Amino acid sequence: MDWLGGWLGGWFGTADFGLARFVLQRGIAAIFLLAFVSSALQFPALLGEHGLLPVPRYLDRVARPPGPTLFRWRYSDTLLRTVAWTGAALGLSVVAGLPQRGPAWVPMAVFLAMWLLYMSIVNVGQVFYGFGWEILLLEAGFLAAFLGSNQTTTPAVTLWLFRWLVFRLEFGAGLIKMRGDPAWRDLTALYYHHETQPMPNPLSWFFHHLPRPLHKVEVLGNHLAQLVVPFFLFAPAPVSTVAAAAIILTQCWLVLSGNFAWLNAATIVLAFSAVATPAVPAVAPGGPGMPTWFAAVVLAVGALVLVLSWWPLRNLFSRHQVMNGSFNRWRLANAYGAFGSITRDRLEVVVEGTLGDPRGGGWMEYGFRGKPGEPGRMPRQWAPYQLRLDWQMWFLALGSPGLNWFVPFLNKLLDADPATLGLLRHDPFAGERPAWVRARVFSYRYTTWAEWRGSGNWWVREPLGELVPPVSRGSH
Incomplete structure (x- = not known):
């Protein structure tokens, strides 16, 4: 069956996106590492046995959590820390490139384990885990399981799924702004945003004091990056690469001007799914083909996401657009958006x-x-x-x-x-x-x-x- 794997790799995979896979796998794993460490350090005090909103009390009160969780039948702070530090160790192993050296099933198993472990935390995290970047990380982590390893070429289907994720993330955020607040439509949103955002950073004060005409240019640039550029992610290279670069540049501007947890970092990493580069074996090695079973799994995942995408697609064009919501218990094919309204004071x-x-x-x-x-x-x-x-x-x-x-x-x-x-x-x-x-x-x-x-x-x-x-x- 080697000839079949080689044929599938040539038709089904792509050699020009080895760097994209390199960044996606290690970047998503690094964010998982950060998220698990954050949970290990903060969850017990916030949600633990003696926390502000204890998980045992929550589980006794609800008929069932919003999704699968290992804590459904038993919770303890020791078990939580075990889950969090295990997930952190798995994330660190991918950052170091260890699972990628084996067959395709090894990084697949590692990413699916991180996805399930972190989903267990999010689904009992209540208000303290009710942010859009939590479900974004879960969806990205699930898709990353199907990127293959150094022994396979990069599956094109998985890259398309990542681009669809970035499209929903950016286009959804753009639509929610235009629908939600006149300050986005008249380009005055940044008269207020740098001052009233949840957690300013050291440069936010200086961004706030930029000339107001420049603030309008910033808002216009944001609209272009979120409402126009995402469509070009689906174009052939190098157009897709230019579109990804525009999104990455916009996100870097947001990194400089505020603290939005890992939302911006995740968007930058995910945008690399559209970056085409010549093969660079020393940085992003990849085999010439892929196992037949792996190709079949990737196709099945693609079909699953295609079916689940009906709900977020319908949501994008709804006058009652939902921001940062899941349509299924597995946190896949979600709806995203941010700052649909701007606080003035x-x-x-x-x-x-x-x-x-x-x-x-x-x-x-x-x-x-x-x-x-x-x-x-x-x-x-x-x-x-x-x-x-x-x-x-x-x-x-x-x-x-x-x-x-x-x-x-x-x-x-x-x-x-x-x-x-x-x-x-x-x-x-x-x-x-x-x-x-x-x-x-x-x-x-x-x-x-x-x-x-x-x-x-x-x-x-x-x-x-x-x-x-x-x-x-x-x-x-």
Whole structure:
């Protein structure tokens, strides 16, 4: 059957996309590695046995989780850490190129294992794992299982599936913007976005102060990259390569201007599926053919995704377009989108505690790692790592329902819980229990150039009121 494998490799595979496979496999694995490490470090405090939204309590409450999970019948923090560190080790092995050296079934098994392990985490992660880049990583990880190994040529069908994923990701985001907020249509969205985005980075202040005409050019460029360029991903090379380069350039601009976890990094990696290069054996080796069984599996996966794509395709052209949603329990062929509406004013929830009488002074502020806090503290770079608590604090300030986890968070602070304090940058009481805690709402805006030069502050903030009045242990 060697002749059949060679014929399939010549007709079914492509030698011009070896670099694409190299980047896709290692890039997706690197993001899995980051996601698993993030879960190992943050999940127990947020969702563990004694977390803010304990998984055992969640599983007792729901009829069934939104998808398959290893924790359906048993959860423990030890099992969670075992799953997370196992997934991280698998991701590291692909980054190092080890599974790719074997037959095609080896990287397939490794990627499917990472997909199932991370899906187990996401499906019990509740609000802390309710982001579009979670299902994006799951779908990308599933497709990466069918890229083959160094012993096979790169399957063309799998590359087309990746391009279809990038198309949904970008075109869906473009449509949701145009449908969702007039600021995208009149090109004024970036008058606000750099200041009000969930987690600014060190350059966001400077991007905000760019001339307003340039902000309009940025928005127009974004529309072109998301509403026009994605169609050219399906064109022959070199047109597809140019389209991928335009998407990658746009994503790099977003990396410079904000912290969006691994969304931008994943988009950059996935866009390489359309990058055609001459064969570079030293960088991306590939065999001349592929096993018949592997070709059959790839075709079957292609047919499966084609069938499942009916739902996201219909969603793209719906007036009630869903943003970041799954249409099946396996998190495949999803709908994507981001920032369908732009916040005009920035609100922040500031958490404080005191050791004394709440009617007196002595209130001190808890410091978060990523979200804005003290006006003089420069925003930090965290992406592609995700600070899940900090992201939820942004949604909380917008008025999204969050007291189901926020009240337990305040209780943990009253108990000086070490795991919860470990999620923070600064505990003003150095591990001592405060007598009272409270949450206040502030308006935030960037300083002007003159204010920044005069004070060194990045933010100006004004108190607006209380979200949660002073509470103590046993008072609620």
